[in-house]
Amino acid sequence: MVYRGEDLENLEDEQLQRTKRTKNDIFLRNAALWTLFLWGLVVFLKTLGFMIHEGDINTANWHWPLPSLKPQLNKISFENVRNSTFTPKLHSVQWIGGFNSSDHDKGLFLREEVDSYVVKSVFDEKYSRVLLSDKTFDYEGHNYSVEFIKASPDLKQILVRSNTTKNWRHSTFGTYFLFDVTENAFRILGHNIAKAQWSPNSIDVAYVHANDLYLYSSKTHTVSKRVTDDGSPQVFNGKPDWVYEEEVFEGDSAMWWSPSGDFIAFLKINETQVHEFPIPYFSQQEEDIYPEVRKIKYPKSGSPNPSVQLMIYNLELQEISGINAGNESTLITEVLWVGDSQVLAKTTDRSSDVLSVVIADAKRQGAHQIPRTESSGDGWWEITHNTMYVSQDSSKGRKQDGYVDLVPLNGYNHLAYFSPADTTKPIMLTDGDWEVVNGPTAIDFETNDVYFIGTKKSSMERHIYSVNLHEPLKVKEITDTTEEGYFSVSFSSGCRFALVSHLGPEVPYQKIIDLKSDQHDTSTNGNVIGKTLFYLEENKVLKARLEDYSIPQKTFSELRLGEDENGEDIVANSFEILPNNFNPKLKNHYPVFFYAYGGPNSQQVAEIFSIGFNQVVASQLNAIVVVVDGRGTGFKGKRFRALVRNNLGDVEAQDQILAAKLYAEKPYVDANKISLFGWSYGGYLTLKTLEKDAGRTFKYGMSVAPVTDWRLYDSVYTERYMHTPQQNRDGYARSKVHNATALGEATRFLLMHGSGDDNVHFQNSLRFLDLLDLAGVENYDMHVFPDSDHSIRYHNANNIVFDKLLNWAGQAYEGRFLN
Structure with a gap:
């Protein structure tokens, strides 16, 4: 119907009169209803009072019969995770001071306050000493920002780094300055410095520039010595190359001062024989029409390793000497001083079968002994970094x-x-x-x-x-073992004070305790030894925030997966996350989302507080999330982990399949919607599991940045578990992802990789895709992230990779891939 203007005016008058009559009718009807309600309520309460008085109702178990008016709780979403809604605050403490005695330990630490760096004391609240009063400074007309600082042991000077650029996973380059606290003055140490370290004497600084080692005297403000002169793109002095940074030291330094500062030990790493791997970059600059190719020295399994030598520089004599710690393929895995002039180095053969401990005398050029040589038996020697010197x-x-x-x-x-x-x-x-x-x-x-x-x-x-x-x-016991807990700790210089961090399973907190106090906590909260001085962080805001959310329930357990070939139970650590409003009475209802890493000596099932991607999956996809640390993983003894030696991908995949079969038998699980996701080694394990399972249990898989052939991965990691391809040809053949036909039996799988991955090269996925092409397998989806490294973060890639994982899994559970 079409209305003219005058018709609309008449309609409005008629509606106005009708509205007035309706309001009067509603008022009278509501009044009558309220009268009846109040009369009924009085009768009800009188009856209820009589029943309670007579004992007909148990008041302890009685609840108001009307539905709760509590607001609906929010579900976990990607937005929550990405904006750190559930990220607990955790603080690190840079303990300082050269105290060797707990009697003189005042618990000094460096603290960042607004725009300054201040020395505080956990023992004396009034103690405060400003070392640096601003986070920016001018030097010779240029403005610099303070991006990293390290105080000298005597707290009189500070190393300051600015203009930081990232190199590999742990290493950086930057412009270093020395700031004199007393004089309030900056002096430049140099540009493009890779690493700088204070001597224990608080005078000398060792630093690496262009792969050469230098000594700088803060007393004369000059370079006192260029220790090496052979640094080059192939020769590293005092700084690890790519494979030593990634797989050996897990850090950016390869130099160590002696306790008195009279000597400095360092590694000389020569990569001349190591093959180069080219990585093309396609989207660095919009105007570039040809890719930029960066070459990295990367030793793949069985190919030449860098040669490494332990060197010692004597500051008094200004002499350098080398220690013959093995042959050109020997790995030097840890170095520490065990006296003012004795340096210890741990070495292994390239396959980590035999550990040798070398002790060198810094006062006698080249003099050394090898008191320990030990075989790993049927396992391997894992690299350690925490061996500690005990002084006489x-x-x-x-x-x-x-x-x-x-x-x-x-x-x-x-x-x-x-x-x-x-x-x-x-x-x-x-x-x-x-x-x-x-x-x-x-x-x-x-x-x-x-x-x-x-x-x-x-x-x-x-x-x-x-x-x-x-x-x-x-x-x-220092912490309370009667309660579940996952703790970390750091100690003050004299070990009197400790920062105790409770990381889970409940919301984390941090506290400072005094281990030498003659008083003790009246009530235990974390520690059973030591007096709590104060809480550094309680995460009260996070605790309150969690009350507004429906958090999927996470439980830890030991899964009995079945029997091994010797008839013994396979018992694996596991946790599951149940979706919101989980109902075990439903039949064939819930999909199961397995997540795995599974690398040798690793651990994913740890009682740490975390709300992240797994909880998003449980909440948004209404799926059960399961994580299983199968055989080969760490902290359950050598027998449990050493099974994977020379045969990666076998028992790890078996255990994921055994766990999936257990869940497939649960009446509330939809056995046709069981999937597996993994990244890096987990990506490899995902493909190996799909290959071994051939679609019988796992219907879907999501593999990110996987190794697909261990010949393509770095030598130090791979040979520790597989020996060399020359020694273990059959093992490498079995361990690679090779049975494309079996993979084709899965309903569908997803493969994603960054093209700029310097760790697990994109070559792995390209070789795998070629294998699928040759076998005519097409039941997969692929996404490449241009120029992203192993973490997949370049140009918004991290958001995309997780969006795609969630959406792809959702489509799988909806049956989109069945046709």
Whole structure:
């Protein structure tokens, strides 16, 4: 119907009168209803009171019968995760001070406050000393920002880095300055410096520029010595090359000052024989029509490794000497000083079968001995970084210099005390069917207490313990093991104070404790030894925020996957995340989203607080998320992890399939909607699992940045677990992703990779795609991220990769890939 103007005016008058009559009718009807309601309520309450009085109702279990008016809780979404809604605040403390005695330890630490860097004390709240009062500064007419600082041991000077540019995973280049706190003056150390380190004497600074090692004197403000002159793109002095940074030191330094500052040890790494790998970059500059090709020295399995030599520079004599620690394929995996003039180096053969401990005398050129040479048996030697020097002190019962190391005992990693340093028979400090994690954390030289993190309660938890050098095997608990907990810790210079970080499973908190206090906490919260001085962080805001969200329930357990070939139970750590409003009475309803990493000696099932992608999947896809640490993973002893030696991808894939079969049997699971996702080694494991399963259990897979052929990955990592291809040809053939026909039996899978990946080269995925083409397999989707490295972050790539994972899995569960 079409209305004219006058008709609309008449209609409005008629509607106005009708509205007035309707309002009067509604008022009278509502009044009557309210009268009846109030009368009924009075009768109800009287009856209820009589029933309660007579005992007909149990008031403890009685609830108001009307529905709750509590607001609907929010589900977890990508937006929450990406804007750090559920990210707990955690603080690191840069403990400072050269105190060796807990009696003089005031718990000094460096703190960033607004625009300044201040030394504070956990012991004295009033103590405050400003080292640097601004985060920007002018030098010779140019403005610089403070991006990293490191105070000298005497706190009189600061190393400042600016103009930082990222190199590889851990390394950077930058412009370094020296700031004199007393004079309030900056002096430039140099541009494009890779690494700079203070000497213990607070005077000298060692730094690396253009792969040569230099010494700078803060007393004369000059370069006092150019230690090496052969640095080049092929020769690295005091700085690791790519493979040593990524796989050996997991850091950016290869130089070590002696305790007195009289010597500096460093590695000379020669990559001349290492083959180059070219990586093309396609979208760096809009105007570039040809790709930029960057070449990286990358030793693939079985190809030449960099040769490495331990060097020692004597500052007094200004002499440099080399230590013959092995042959050109020997790996030097750890270096530390075990006295003012003794340096210890751990070395292995390239396949990590044999560990040797070399001790060199810095005062005698080239003089060294090898007191320890140990075979790994049927396993391998994992690289460690936390071996600690124990200085001689007769007054404390330490007659000679020594060190505390991590060694295997009956198949589990434990602490051992070697004193003197060249002894072959250590004192075992810990033992049992559990493991010390990464070695000692700190040593109190006043009390001889060695602090460490261990799995004594559970391999999924981490607790803090101590043991005394003179009372071996008597382990004391620092944290409360009656409660579930995953802790980390850092200690002040004299080990009197500790920053205890509770990382899960509940919302994290951090506290500073005094281990030497004669008082104790009245109520236990985390620590059972030491007095809590204050909380550095309680994450109260996060706790309150979580009340507004429906968080999918996460539970940890041990899964019994079945029996191995010897008839013994396979028991794996696992956790599951149930979707919101999970209903176990539903039949064939829930999809299952497995996530796996599974690399040798790794761990994903740890009781750490985390709300991230897995919770998004559970909330948004109404899926059960499952993570299983199968055989080969860490912290359950050598027998559990060493099974993968020379045969990667076999038992790891078996265990994922066994776990998936257990879930497929659950009545509330839709067995046709079981998928597996993994990144890096997890991407490899995803493809190997789909290959071994051939569509019987896992219907879908999502593989990101996978290794597909271990001949294509770096030598140091791969040969530790597989030996060389020349030694283990059949093992490499089995371990590569090779059965395209079996992969074709899965319903569908997704492959994603960054073309600029310097770690797991895009070559892996291209070789795999060629294999699929040759076999005529087409049941997959592919997404390439131009110029992204292994983390896939270039040009918004990280958002896209996770969006695609979620959307692709959602389509799989909706049955979009069945036709």
